[in-house]
Amino acid sequence: MILPKEFYTREDTLSVAKDLLGKYLFTALDGKLTGGMIVETEAYIGPLDAGSHAFNNRRTTRNETMYAEGGVTYMYICYGIHDMLNVVTGAKDSSHAVLIRAVEPRVGIDIMQQRRGENIPLKRLCSGPGALARAFGLKKIHDGMDMSSRNTIWIEDQGTILSEADIKASGRVGLGCSEPYFSIPWRFYIDRNSFVSRGPKAKS
């Protein structure tokens, strides 16, 4: 089943980030279907989070979509080259979001390989936020898209059950060293899944 808007509009963004693990991300772009299981996410908790674009209620043209009601995409470009896929969560104006960091490819693998270029090993096709956006054909123009119908981008629950023991948490990647937000364990990933991207050393 497609995850409904209510899945995303919950106020507890950490739960949304964890619950997205094991779900299936799909895009249908250029008449091509691609999909895979989400194995790694990061939570960005609105105005209180120094690692978030919306820290201190900063509101600009770029991050305006973060203030939308949960259930839409938030896309932006990082390092001038990489498009990043986030899912907006919470109520309107709460500015929470979850970054999708890695997916285990399942559907349309040949299409992903075409988009990423040959010579990319399967393990790296969708491992890392920039890589996965490219494999799924997502660009900044897909910012603010509704995810609650099988239209362009959506996420499905296909019945995968994960236990608490399958889910690990760690500090988030790439934030520089501004404590305490650098080491707060708001990155979640499926333990022992080889499609998880390289991040900071896992803390048990």
Add this chain to the structure above:
DNA sequence: GCGACGATCATCT
């Protein structure tokens, strides 16, 4: 108008 810097990746040693 301009300078600095990133929620990264692939390639090289």
Add this chain to the structure above:
DNA sequence: GATGATCGTCGCG
């Protein structure tokens, strides 16, 4: 594990 690529966005004034 070090490094270069590469450019939109922000903040300054």
